[in-house]
Amino acid sequence: MPEARRRSLAVSTALLTLLGTAAPAVAATAPTVLQAPIAHHGGGLLRSTSGNWAGYAATGGKFTSVRASWVQPSVSCNGTDTWSSFWVGLDGDGSNSVEQTGTEADCSGGSPVYSAWYEMYPQYPSDFSSTVRPGDHFTASVTTNGSGSFTLTLSDTTAGWSHTVNKSLKSAALASAEVIAEAPSSSSGVLPLANFRTVSFTGSTVNGQSLGSFGxxxxxxxxxxxxxxTTSGLSGGSAFSVTWKHS
Structure with missing residues (x-):
């Protein structure tokens, strides 16, 4: 399997389209992200298309915390190497840094491989050593003091382990907050998406409020x-699911 720069940037042009401005440049190491035209959708939400992300991203303000929970999906492997990741994070949507933590569900040589990680892009991701199993319940959060100090926490409440990492990134824009299922990327671009069936996110909050309150x-x-x-609508402003359709 090629080395995956798993949590790559995505550029969402939703807000920029509404403002009539150009999208910012993406870091050279990030894959090209294709965006469809943006249209208003019910409930004040915007809908867009990305080549590597599915889920929800809040933009248009300063974001200092994001939190969500999910059940680790199992992957269906058919002999082809495929990848998928599930995470919460700040930045990466219209900015050239990301501060993220989450889990991975991949297929390697026909067998499923599960792991957990954090990333402070443009640094490479770092894996946690703890075992990840399908069906485990995870809660993840990323918070910052707004001045470059970050705390990233990932907890497996089923297995009873938790990791907290404190990092610094003075250049962080704090321009977005996300809860995402992703097709990871390597130096050659976006990798084939593993068949994770459906992942359900709950308790999604941004800046201490429900994700939905940010439109x-x-x-x-x-x-x-x-x-x-595909990404479902938000239930109660904080719960939604992402469903696999194609590699």
Missing amino acids: PDAITMASGSTTKA
Whole structure:
């Protein structure tokens, strides 16, 4: 399997389109992200398309915390190497840094591989040594003091382990907050998406409020005419699911 720069940037042009401005440049190491035209959707939400993200992203303000829970999906492997990741994070949507933590569900040599990680892009991701199993309940959070200090926490409440990492990134824009299922990337671009079936996120909050209160961008993962993963509507402002459609 190629080394995956798993949590790559995505550029959401939703807000920028509304303002009539150009999208900012993406870091050279990030894959190209294809964006469909943005249209208003019910409930004040925006809908857009990304080549590697599905889920929700809040933009248009300063974001200092994000939190969500999910059940680790199992992957269906058919002999092809495929990848998927599930995470919460700040930045990465219209900015050139990301501060994220989450889990991975991949297929390698026909067998499923599960792991957990954090990333402070542009640094490479770092894996946690703890075992990840399908069906485990995870809660993740990323918080900052707004001045470059970050705390990233990932907890497996089923297995009873938790990791907290304190990092510094003075250049962080704090321009977005996300709860995302992703097709990870390598130096050659976006990797094939593993069949994780459906992942359900609950308790999604941003800046201590429900994710839905920020009118977030609902993102569908697609490449050209191929839809790779779809995102449901928000329930109660904080719960939604992402469903796999195609590698």
